[in-house]
Amino acid sequence: MAETLLLVTELRKTFGALRATDGITLDVLAGETHAIIGPNGAGKTTLIAQLAGMLRPDSGRIRFAGEDITPLSAQARSRRGLARSFQITSIYRDFTALDNVALAVQAHAGHSFRFWRPAHEERALRQPAQAILNEVGLAARADVLAANLAHGEQRQLEVAMVLATGPRLLLLDEPVAGMGAEETQRMIEFLARLKGRQTMLLVEHDMDAVFSLADRISVLVYGRVIATGTPAEIRANADVRAAYLGEEVA
Amino acid sequence: MKRGTTLLIGTLLLFAAIPPIAGWLNEPFYLDLFRRVMIFAIAAASLNLILGYGGMVSFGHAAYLGVGGYAVGILAHYGIDNGYLQWAVAIGASAVVALAIGSISVRTSGIYFIMITLAFTQMLYYLGVSIEEFGGDDGLRLARRSQFGDLLDLANPTLFYYVVLAILVLVVFAIHRLVNSRFGMVIRAARSNEARTQAIGFSPYPYRLAAFVISGAICGLAGALLANHTSFLTPDFMHWTRSGEIMFMVILGGIATSAGPVLGASVLLLLEDLLSAWTVHWQIILGPFLVLVVLFARKGLAGLLARDERHG
Amino acid sequence: MNAILIVEQALNGLQLGVMLFLMAAGLTLVFGIMNLVNLAHGSLYMVGAYLATHFMQTTGSYALGVLFGLGGTLVVGILVEVIALRTLYERDHLDQVLATFGLILFFNELVAILWGRNAIYSSLPQFLSGHVEILPNLNYSLYRLVIIAVGLLVAGLLWYVVTHTRLGMLIRAGASNRTMVAALGVNIRLLYTLVFGFGAALAGLAGLLAAPIFAVQTGMGELILIQVFVVIVIGGIGSIRGAFAGAVIVGMVDTMGRAFLKPTLATVISPSAADSAGPALASMLIYLLMAVVLAIRPQGLFGSRGG
Known part of the structure; x- marks a missing residue:
């Protein structure tokens, strides 16, 4: 049995009368690809925001690699190896693709109180950044301004930035949202190559993507996990079919 | 060479040519005018560091002009006219004041940041007005310029002119290096997308505060x-209108460019x-001119004259 | 330092406070609803003071002066909104600051052209001048009492309008959700123009009330504007309640500081040291207060938004 990398216990977050997260308990094992699915409004994005440290839970604990990270800020979690992509692409639009990734490398290469030497000339930043761009298939686009990349390329760039932080756990918030069929296919293939090497927690609406990638799936409904299991188990689960999958997969 | 750089070097060469031209025309007034231009170019370049690259809209940059100026004036008032000491104190005191103002204001953003930097500068203005020992409202006369022994004699107007030019060149070059260094990339990143910057693991605050202090120190000089x-x-x-003028220089010239403030x-x-x-x-002409620049020429002169340049 | 003096200075502080409130209310509404930083708000205060004084002098009637002062500022405010500021709502704060800074230069110079650079003075009509005995041995200026009354009245009216009327509902909704208000079929442009004009009229009111007390001169608007910024930072942005609390606090602290800091210091340090430190410290007091509030509550006393 692989070690537990992320352990979420009894996480709660309410907004007024809305229980966005209603006692979620969840674990992610080292090396696995764990997907979270659920209908709109199930609380997936709220959950990701709490895991990434951008939203404080009302109660409950988040343990990461054996450490309680519940009180830590987003940047402190990032430094411990927990990295996220955003549902709405979040990149530096006025920087080139390579600069975007190099910044992510830089964030994890010591402090940045270095005032004189041009960052563009630092091989320690540029080389790993270029390697990651190659890996996600953006090698030819390294010197293009991020704002001028196609939508799918921007999402790939964001994943590249997240990877460049050398994360132990990748939180992917709808990585194929808004992509065309071809772009979606390319992203899924890329994530499939990453699978096994990189622990991933994936929130996604695209069921083809989820069932082809995930080792385990947790189903979130109204802020609660109603089932966790392998894709086959989830397909067969009566509760899940009733609550959710019935209409979409069957 | 990028056109922005060409423009910058051209302007600096023009500055270098002013003293002989002024001498030839027998118009020493030009020497005075352009020396003043260069001094404000230094102040504007320092503001551009935090405003243009760091996205911090400081409406209080005149504070550091004042602190730097008074550091020289007060030391001179007590008979200390060693230039090295005066200028070091000017830079140091401005950095300390920037640290104090920055540690409170840099935590905020947007309109709060604007109002707070403006308010603290007004506080220093009133402090200047109310201290009778240093002339209060009437001001303080500098008996003689900063003394640098036999090395430099600032009483020589042409020499003083070239000292200012040399400092301007140094400052513009140093800021250019700074904004392209690791440090500069962080403050530019935080301006471009703060949430992303935190998500990849940076805490923007210490970097922003450091930029604020560096900017204040340069403006103190x-x-x-x-x-x-x-x-x-x-x-x-x-005076708060001074802060506004310096800010306008940055926008008019072109925000986040090396040539812009100059x-x-x-x-x-x-x-x-x-x-x-x-x-x-x-001012009845200047005011509406300013409004028109904001409405229709947002990229500034550097943007209009050198469309191909980005972060130079 | 006796009780009479303290009461008198407290009233002075309250009077300054309500004037600051009249300015802060308009500024904070315009910011809260239109997300516009208007540095030229101080210019509207100046315009109100000049118009009122001018028409008082030329017509000899106080009432006409007030009428022209208020109406004139309203019209000037609406013109400024329609001509220049309307296009700035969607711009960032930097653009707004610079453009309204340009407007300040314009207005200051315009006033200098029309009325000269020297201060002009307005006089009070018979029925507002003089003093009343409000406590035994305390004669207080009737006019200052009137200012306090007008300010409190406006504060009450504003509170009622914002919390109890349809217009107030729209204003509050507009602050949080622009598209929603537009969806309700409200002409949002008109609403903005009205709110701006109303804020301008309040600034004009503050200006015309201030005219007989302070010198009416170019640049008078910016001196009070920066104090109003302190008020808004302390009170919390976009909040009328915050503006009122902040204004009274700043008015009191500033007035009390100027009146009592020097004599109080003199009991601790030497009188000559107090002579020089007292006024310096008094002039810095409200800014230091602002720093303290920011350190403890960055969003201000009544603010909901941080940063």
Whole structure:
């Protein structure tokens, strides 16, 4: 049995009368690809925001690699190896693709109180950044301004930035949202190559993507996990079919 | 070479040519005018560091002109006219004041940041007005310019002019290096997308605060130069309209470019000079001009003249 | 330092406070609803003071002066909104700051052209001048009492309008959700123009009330504007309640500081040291207060938004 990398216990977050997260308990094992699915409004994005440290839970604990990270800020979690992509692409639009990734490398290469030497000339930043761009298939686009990349390329760039932080756990918030069929296919293939090497927690609406990638799936409904299991188990689960999958997969 | 860089070097070469031209025309006034332009270019360049690259809209940069100026003036008032000491104190004191103001204001953003930096500068202005020992409202006369032994004699107007030019070149180059260094990439990243910057693991605050302090220190040096230039200090060094003018120089010249502050300071001060020679009510023209620049020429002169340049 | 003096200075502080409130209310509404930083708000205060004084002097009637002062500022405010500021709502704060800074230069110079650079003075009509005995041995200026009354009245009216009327509902909704208000079929442009004009009229009111007390001169608007910024930072942005609390606090602290700091210091340090430190410290007091509030509550006393 692989070690537990992320352990979420009894996480709660309410907004007024809305229980966005209603006692979620969840674990992610080292090396696995764990997907979270659920209908709109199930609380997936709220959950990701709490895991990434951008939203404080009302109660409950988040343990990461054996450490309680519940009180830590987003940047402190990032430094411990927990990295996220955003549902709405979040990149530096006025920087080139390579600069975007190099910044992510830089964030994890010591402090940045270095005032004189041009960052563009630092091989320690540029080389790993270029390697990651190659890996996600953006090698030819390294010197293009991020704002001028196609939508799918921007999402790939964001994943590249997240990877460049050398994360132990990748939180992917709808990585194929808004992509065309071809772009979606390319992203899924890329994530499939990453699978096994990189622990991933994936929130996604695209069921083809989820069932082809995930080792385990947790189903979130109204802020609660109603089932966790392998894709086959989830397909067969009566509760899940009733609550959710019935209409979409069957 | 990028056109922005060409423009910058051209302007600096023009500055270098002013003393012989002024001598040839027998118009020493030009020496004075352009020395003033260069001093404000230094101040504007320092503001551009945090405003243009860091996205921090400081409406209080005149504070550091004042602190730097008064550092020289007060030391001179007590008979200390060693230039090295005066200028070091000017830079150091400005950095300390920037640290104090920055540690409170940099935590905020947007409108709060604007109002707070403006308010603290006004506080320093009132402090200047109320201290009778240093002349209060009437100001403080500098008996003689900062002394640098036999090395430099700032009483020589041409020499002083070239000292200012050398400092301007140094400052513009240093800021250019700074914004392209690791440090500069972080403050530019935090301006471009703060949430992303935190998500990849940076805490923007210490970097922003450091930029704020560096910017204040450079502007303090401009203040020391300005005190030597005018030989007379008043709290008006710190008047809030001064802050507005410096900010306008940055926008007029082109935000987040190396050439911008130099061009902006040149055009604004020369325009003021032309207009004020024409009518005492020149501000009635300058005000609407400013509004029009904001509405229609947002990229500034550097943006208009050198469309291909980005982060130079 | 006796009780009479303290009461008198407290009233002075309250009077300054309500004037600051009249300015802060308009500024904070315009910011809260239109997300516009208007540095030229101080210019509207100046315009109100000049118009009122001018028409008082030329017509000899106080009432006409007030009428022209208020109406004139309203019209000037609406013109400024329609001509220049309307296009700035969608711009960032930097653009707004610079453009309204340009407007300040314009207005200051315009006033200098029309009325000269020297201060002009307005006089009070018979029925507002003089003093009343409000406590035994305390004669207080009737006019200052009137200012306090007008300010409190406006504060009450504003509170009622914002919390109890349809217009107030729209204003509050507009602050949080622009598209929603537009969806309700409200002409949002007109609403903005009205709110701006109303804020301008309040600034004009503050200006015309201030005219007989302070010198009416160019630049008078910016001196009070920066104090109003302190008020808004302390009170919390976009909040009328915050603006009122902040204004009274700043008015009191500033007035009390100027009146009592020097004599109080003199009991601790030497009188000559107090002579020089007292006024310096008094002039810095409200800014230091602002720093303290920011350190403890960055969003201000009544603010909901941080940063």
